[in-house]
Amino acid sequence: MTIEEIVEKYESDKGMLIPIMQDIQYEYGYLPAERLRELAVILDVPLSRVYQVATFYASFRLAPKGQHEVTLCMGTVCYLKGADRIAERISEEYGIEPGGTTEDRLFTLQAVNCVGACAVAPVVIVDGNYHGNCTPESTLEILHGLSRQEEEKDPAKEGATSTRRDKRE
């Protein structure tokens, strides 16, 4: 959908700025600066407000995300059961912090404050699939599995993903 179509879907209601931006992010995978400039003009809201909203809410991304989205729950129960060690391990292995994307754009790592599946903490969500009772090892296994899948699809990609960081703004 184009920006115009999205805005029309919400009847150009300025109050629906956040759902509109969510739809844009869904469409493009992130919020491209140019699309936001377009949005400001079409919806007739100041660009500064659009940018303020884009940077205020944790779910908005201003940089493209990777192919696979890995979300770590950092809620209380998950934390008490070792979620930070999972984050550490992923950081060691792939060189990314929450909010970052690996250089080969394979994984984007996000940390979220509670997804509501506390009974099976720690929880890691990979591409929308919930994995409960995770450990650093079990999480790495899942990620390695995805890397292998990509290699099989494209033999040009070698080995584990690179270690350069790519932090979002």
Next chain:
Amino acid sequence: MPTVTIDGISVQVKKEATILDAARKAGVWIPTLCYNASLPPTGACRLCLVELDRGGWSQLVTACNYPVRKDITVSVKSERAQKVRRGVMELLLARAPESRELAEIAARMGVTETPYPKVTESQRNCILCGLCTSVCEEVIGCSAISFVGRGADRAVATPFRLASDDCIGCGACAMICPVGTIQIRVHEDTDEVEISPFKTRVKMMICEECGARMVSQPVEEQMLGKVKINWDEFRERARLCPECRRKRTVKALVLGTEQTIV
């Protein structure tokens, strides 16, 4: 009209007036930072906290935006109120350690130093009061700057932290900043005015006669449609600075020429 008894002094105020209005009427000083008479109060900086008597218990409220609807009793000088205001000021001093204006207000409150480690952020000296963003949005109507991010990373910036296309270089933000963080800088070589720290530069209009810098071009454009005048006449006039205009008028009067440029 409800009565506000503030530190023992009773004054009457209109309904929906604020405790701050009452304090000013009564001659009682309450420190403020994020308050400006031309903008709606937000109660963000928390420096104006006073103690409101609730009959049996008391509540700390911000004087700048607490609406008076009935008779109330307020204490500015109470121990609890003073303690909390000083605490807020100490936190602010850690955030804006180089601001002279802030230090002056602090001194008047009896606060000379802060026990907290100084905050090392890129926008040191901004106390995030929001007056600049408010004046830009609500009075000037440009919305060139806004708050970005949140929490301890909250800052005032232009979209994408690039030079703003909406800024008209009017300098209202610099004028309203209570801690002197925003500055207007004039660049001689390019005839531009820059609003620091927002990296935005804007061309100024130059007097054809003497080369003095005048109002910025975007300000002129902004006023289009907002002020009812003859714009062609304005553009004629605007080619000269007030001083040169005066000289030319005098000359015209003295020489008795028909055309006068006033």
Next chain:
Amino acid sequence: MSNVVSAEKLLRSVGDLEKLRKKLQKEWNTSTKIVRVCMGPGCAAKGARGVYELFLEAARESSTKVAIETKPVGCHGLCERGPIVIVEPGNIFYQQVEEPDVAEIFRETVLSGRIVERLLYEDPETGKRVHHAEEIPFYSAQKRIALSQNGIIDPTSIDDYIATGGYSALAKALTHMKPEEVIDEVEKAGLRGRGGGGFLTARKWRSCREAEGFPKYLICNGDEGDPGAFMDRAVMEGNPHAILEGMIIGAYAIGSHHGYIYVRNEYPLSVERLREGIERSREYGLLGENILGSSHSFDIRINRGGGAFVCGESTALMASLEGRAGEPRAKYIHTVESGFREKPTVLNNVETWANVPAIINEGGGKYASIGTEKSKGTKVFSLVGKVVNTGLVEVPMGTTIRQMVFDIGGGVKGGKKFKAVQTGGPSGGCIPAAYLDSPVDFDELTKLGSMMGSGGMIVMDEDNCMVNVAKYFLHFLKDESCGKCTPCREGIPQMLYILEKITKGEGEPGDIEKLEALGELVSEASLCALGKTAANPVLSTIKYFREEYEAHINEKRCPAKECKGLFSYVINAEACTGCGICKRACPVEAISGEKKTPHTIDQSKCTKCGACFEKCPFTAIEKV
């Protein structure tokens, strides 16, 4: 369920609704074989969907002539034992069901009525296996009002909701009650907000009704930001119509025609369930113009949050709904007077709305007969952490902490010692063992230095460091603070800085006093509830566990052995087999020992990194 209603689904009157209900009830009662598969968050994460699909397939392929219905149901509560499957007839409760088990359950129980013993719940004390949920202490102690239909109905089926009594409260309100009488009934019930504020619901509704200004708005707060809480999620995904019905009744009571449900961004399934529910309700004319033929019109729109805990605060939520950053504002002028779009607004939590139909149906008096003097009715809690039976429970207010943790929760996992229960999320505090017999209600928890909050109950044991807990919450709050007001924005990081020093072994005498002073300042001076309650985790842990703080600061020791570097690792010579794995893992060569003889750690070299502890296959390394 089959498409019961004719092409013309619209219910034009209460009479139409009752006719439909009778028809659905007849079908509901004649449906002989039903397999209910719990699809709550816990069970789903353990593979419930796969189990459900297999049951569907089995029913489809089965050659038996009897109709077998496979129903996906909302969170049943005992998440620890998921995936949960309940088979009718017989109400047989199966737990920890995995895909390979489906064939057996289908063949034995569904088709032949025989029990599969190994999948029944086994009492950990007596070893006895039980057939029905009600026989399990976890369930028998509960009283379910908000969760009454969870686990029984298919949340995507409005017909299921109606068959089990849904929308009868709405019919009663519209035909037999005036709007003010609805408010009176809610007042009689003594319902207090379930989101954390605990404000008297009827008082809120009445103030809004009497406020000047139109239109009036109704909002459902589905932001559920407290980490560890998933009660609202269970209701939104397990029984969305209860919320819708509550809202339609509330709208009638205050005179509103526009409603919003604000759901946190991290709950996409809740959004989907609510959306489906709204569409089905609209089809039946339960939302929209002239509901059930009355003069009451009301419709609801769903908005998602953008990922901000602070948007659980009412004015921040409203700012978000208006398309702005979620920054709270002063509430000297209440939102019931001037709220969303500066109009009179009633904002209530999901669970609060879900209680309304029961109150109208059974009367406020009945509701008020449950609970304590000032906290009426029941409350849903998420009982999680170091407890045997993790899950969701709904109990009468006044149930003691001991009952919840031990009787219902089955006690502390792994036989460890109970240390504290954390209630109220980041706005709450930790309550130690000394207060286990305290009744759980709004005022009691506040008296203890914590608060009810949205209902999170996190059980902690001897291995949890309370200083670390305080640090975790402050870190969370620092992340989530909107940054508008000075004390919260500046004070929380300053407190966190001190806590980080302490947990790293760099604490100094006077740090506790600094934390207390900062905590007091942040509590007194902040603009909204996030800041005002931010100090609770710190102040409550200092109050009850001061010795732990002092050990960290004065002795550089973490009594719970959680904070890295503040405890030691020692090899148990008896358990050590001398395999040498730890020696190889040690980055500073602090471990010595010959092969097949017990190894030792040189404490003077040890950096306490924990690598040896992680790698030892014989758990021969202990924390001291």
